[in-house]
Amino acid sequence: MTDEQEKTPAGPLRVGVLGARGRMGIEVCKAVEAADGVELVAAMDQGDDRSAASNAQVVVDFTTPDVVMDNLRWCIDRGISAVVGTTGFSEQRLEQVREWLARKPEVGVVIAPNFGIGAVLMMQFAARAARHFESVEIIEQHHPAKLDAPSGTATHTARQIARARAEAGLGPVPDATKDEVPGARGAEIDGVRVHAVRATGLVAHQEVLFGATGETLTIRHDSYDRASFMPGVLLAVRAVRSRPGLTVGLDALLD
Ligand SMILES: NC(=O)C1=CN([C@@H]2O[C@H](COP(=O)(O)OP(=O)(O)OC[C@H]3O[C@@H](n4cnc5c(N)ncnc54)[C@H](OP(=O)(O)O)[C@@H]3O)[C@@H](O)[C@H]2O)C=CC1
Numbered sequence: 001m002t003d004e005q006e007k008t009p010a011g012p013l014r015v016g017v018l019g020a021r022g023r024m025g026i027e028v029c030k031a032v033e034a035a036d037g038v039e040l041v042a043a044m045d046q047g048d049d050r051s052a053a054s055n056a057q058v059v060v061d062f063t064t065p066d067v068v069m070d071n072l073r074w075c076i077d078r079g080i081s082a083v084v085g086t087t088g089f090s091e092q093r094l095e096q097v098r099e100w101l102a103r104k105p106e107v108g109v110v111i112a113p114n115f116g117i118g119a120v121l122m123m124q125f126a127a128r129a130a131r132h133f134e135s136v137e138i139i140e141q142h143h144p145a146k147l148d149a150p151s152g153t154a155t156h157t158a159r160q161i162a163r164a165r166a167e168a169g170l171g172p173v174p175d176a177t178k179d180e181v182p183g184a185r186g187a188e189i190d191g192v193r194v195h196a197v198r199a200t201g202l203v204a205h206q207e208v209l210f211g212a213t214g215e216t217l218t219i220r221h222d223s224y225d226r227a228s229f230m231p232g233v234l235l236a237v238r239a240v241r242s243r244p245g246l247t248v249g250l251d252a253l254l255d
């Protein structure tokens with residue numbers, strides 16, 4: 001992209017997609033092609049030459065946790081903003097992205113564990129409920145082709161709940177059970193139990209179960225179709241260049 005082209009006003013926002021032949025990538029390409037004010041300029045998958053996306057102003061990444069960091073570095077080095085749905089972002093990875101961005105202060109990156117508006121609200125409601133209940137467990141349910149467990153959404157939810165519990169001064173979740181079979185009580189993320197279910201027919205679902213004396217509260221979200229993620233993806237694509245630095249989650253974009 002020459003300086004002259006970059007200065008040219010108006011024109012649709014040029015979007016590239018990485019992971020374009022995957023389940024999410026296919027939906028994203030369709031959504032970008034159908035949306036106003038954005039143009040799909042590159043649809044790249046495994047084995048394609050990524051440099052075809054060099055003229056994009058925003059790259060959307062739905063690939064795999066093992067390649068996403070390399071893709072992000074590539075985008076940031078070229079001054080391309082990025083919207084990332086790929087999972088696997090530990091605190092260390094987020095810190096690494098912040099370091100790369102410090103050298104390119106004009107670039108924006110949005111990394112969201114879930115682009116479903118309902119899912120974002122489900123996580124917010126769970127964080128809000130957390131301080132009122134001594135017990136909490138997360139049950140995430142996905143299609144069996146999903147590569148990672150627990151889901152990025154469940155991990156993010158668990159961390160937010162743990163933070164809210166700590167701020168409220170709650171101790172550990174009560175649990176006298178001894179695992180007779182390893183894994184019977186699920187995984188533990190920051191002290192919150194997370195159970196991952198995989199079954200044909202599912203897309204992406206999560207329940208957060210809270211318990212207190214004499215009552216339970218269940219907060220549940222279901223994505224029945226990957227189209228459910230597209231309003232959030234397009235929102236981030238349109239907003240990312242006006243949000244330099246790293247934005248984690250869609251919350252700030254929905255306010
Ligand atoms: N944040 C959100 O709202 C959502 C996040 N996700 C996450 O998005 C990711 C993708 O999910 P999904 O679409 O179901 O997975 P898929 O496996 O269907 O798609 C991933 C695609 O990325 C391709 N790929 C692998 N390496 C590269 C590379 N280096 N460059 C470009 N493309 C590459 C894969 O190719 P190949 O198959 O040949 O390896 C595949 O086509 C997962 O981490 C998932 O958890 C999913 C749904 C919603």
Ligand SMILES: O=C(O)C1=N[C@H](C(=O)O)C[C@H](O)C1
Pocket residue numbers: 087113114115142146147150151152153154203204205
């Ligand atoms: O792989 C998926 O399908 C999904 N991945 C994301 C996650 O791990 O949370 C988002 C959504 O749950 C679908």
